[in-house]
Amino acid sequence: MRLLLSFILVVMTAVPAFAHNPLDFSLHKLGNDPDGPTILVVGGIQGDEPGGFSAAGMLVTHYKITKGNVWVVPNLNFLSIIKSARGPFGDMNRKFAALDKNDPDYTAVQRIKEIIRNDQVDMILNLHDGSGFYHPQYIDELHNPGYWGQCVIIDQKAIEHPLYGRLSDMAEIAVRKVNAELLQGSDAFHLKNTRTREGDHEMEKTLTYYAIKHGKPAFGIEASKSFMTPTRTYYHLSVLESFLKQVGVEFSRDFDLSPRSIKQAMFSQVKLALYGGKLQLDLDNVRKYLQYIPMNKDLASKFEVSKPLLTMVDAPNGYKVYYGNRNLTNLSPQFFEFDDSLSSLRINVDGHTRDVAMGTIIDVDSHFCINSMDGYRVNIIGFVGRNNGAESGMLVRRKDLISRFSLDKNGRVYRVEAYRGEKFSGMVLVRFSENNALAVR
Known part of the structure; x- marks a missing residue:
């Protein structure tokens, strides 16, 4: 009984209380390594993408960071999450270039911008679910360049950064890692370079490009909406773990990396x-x-x-x-x-x-x-x-x-x-x- 009570108290105090607005996003700082690397993981910028925000939530409650640091915002647009909508006030991921102060998302966007610019943050991962399966060549109606699912996204090949500037190389390592762990061969990931600064005006408005403009390496991770949420979450975590290892973040988790174990962990101790x-x-x-x-x-x-x-x-x-x-x-x-x-x-x-x-x-x-x-x-x-x-x-x-x-x-x-x-x-x-x-x- 004493052990059960102790476990409950640990779980219940792992996530802070909401004293004011229950839909404000939360920042969770995992790890205590001032000299180690820090990765910021963002989920829930679009509320109809549960694979992304579920993976971020799993990081908070089921991972232990033993070296380095991971900061997690799993619920950036909480209102859009509970409404299961892309964005009640428009797409938040198109509000990082310019935004009217009267926009309902203004405060949240300014807060996450400040976190991105924090001197301790070395890299940003933005988790999404995308339609279909991205492929650099046209394969069929579901696998072609027009889709976003199953890819790691970069805005450009590289940036000036003392440690993690080779964006394309790091993304390719993550792609190879997840492709070695596919549930089935047709689930393959690919690298997608949007070449944002070459004239992609929509992508210029995104969170990752905002980070790039401020000298921070940033990647988008897209799991396919063709899958159920536990499978999407599996692929997000597989890619995410590659980036953690590449920068030297060490971790453990209390579940096996499989859709079945992920589903059990997601829906237990709620x-x-x-x-x-x-x-x-x-x-x-x-x-x-x-x-x-x-x-x-x-x-x-x-x-x-x-x-x-x-x-x-x-x-x-x-x-x-x-x-x-x-x-x-x-x-x-x-x-x-x-x-x-x-x-x-x-x-x-x-x-x-x-x-x-x-x-x-x-x-x-x-x-x-x-x-x-x-x-x-x-x-x-x-x-x-x-x-x-x-x-x-x-x-x-x-x-x-x-x-x-x-x-x-x-x-x-x-x-x-x-x-x-x-x-x-x-x-x-x-x-x-x-x-x-x-x-x-």
């Missing part, structure tokens, strides 16, 4: 915590609608997430929770004043009694029982025992719970809420093991 972690929602396989979630109007904008692509925004009848461009769930709140006097519940789990901190998820094989506490009442959401209004002191099995009140679609995770009078004191989640017998109701 959690939202509020009120300093006293209320935590496990969003793995979450139901589409969650009713009567205890919330406080003054504190609802302050939350912590386990993934940088996870956020919560206002909705007409509550809140919408998004993970990338997926609306994971919708919260219907019940507003309370909050009480901070209770830090834990004493719970007997499968015959063993322990103190369980608020916000914790505990695993249950057979049954649990919440110890009674003077001055507090416990509400086990979905419990149907003969409790006369008092749900502490009751032995609760999975068969005693109505499955439609669970957080998850499988009927395994349930809320245990504590109250002091009419004030909400905190919540613990109980998660029944998969082999626990369930009497369906």
Whole structure:
């Protein structure tokens, strides 16, 4: 139990809380090597390209940088991500040459420009998903020079830079590396040189060319939109890892580099915590609608997430929770004043009694029982025992719970809420093991 709680706390504090605008982009600095190289990775400049922003998100939560530094902005245009649109206010990747101060994207563009110009940043990788399959010669309708998928993009062959100026050479190394790891031969990558300064006025407006003009090596990475998101993410990470190794960044990751493992990692440990972690929602396989979630109007904008692509925004009848461009769930709140006097519940789990901190998820094989506490009442959401209004002191099995009140679609995770009078004191989640017998109701 102690190890489980420690893991949850590490995960939940890995990504900062949003105290103001939940759609501001976030910058995550991985590694602590002042003398080492620093690569800036940007995802989500266009919200209809989930392979790119998912790969950037995976860097934040599933990689450990052991030498050098990686700075990650996985959600540059967060509004476009949750809308699954190229850009609600126009294409942000065409706003880096000139931009009116009244443009809604102005603040975000100025912020990322400042990060790009930071003296510590040595190289920039901008992650995209593109249509079809780029090929320097016309092969067929899907493989030809008119497409952008499956390529590494440079604006020009080289720039003046003391270490990483040979853009074409570095891109070719990345292309050879990913082509040695193709899932199938037709997925091949190629180098695409847009020769931007020779008159490509559209590409002159892009993030990568802005970096080039400021003396920073920059590359675009494009995975094909013909693939599902985990496969796109696989190719992004394969190319990205080549660039990390080329500049001397060392790293480890906690998953195998395969679409299946990537999908498992992306959709595990998805959690939202509020009120300093006293209320935590496990969003793995979450139901589409969650009713009567205890919330406080003054504190609802302050939350912590386990993934940088996870956020919560206002909705007409509550809140919408998004993970990338997926609306994971919708919260219907019940507003309370909050009480901070209770830090834990004493719970007997499968015959063993322990103190369980608020916000914790505990695993249950057979049954649990919440110890009674003077001055507090416990509400086990979905419990149907003969409790006369008092749900502490009751032995609760999975068969005693109505499955439609669970957080998850499988009927395994349930809320245990504590109250002091009419004030909400905190919540613990109980998660029944998969082999626990369930009497369906």
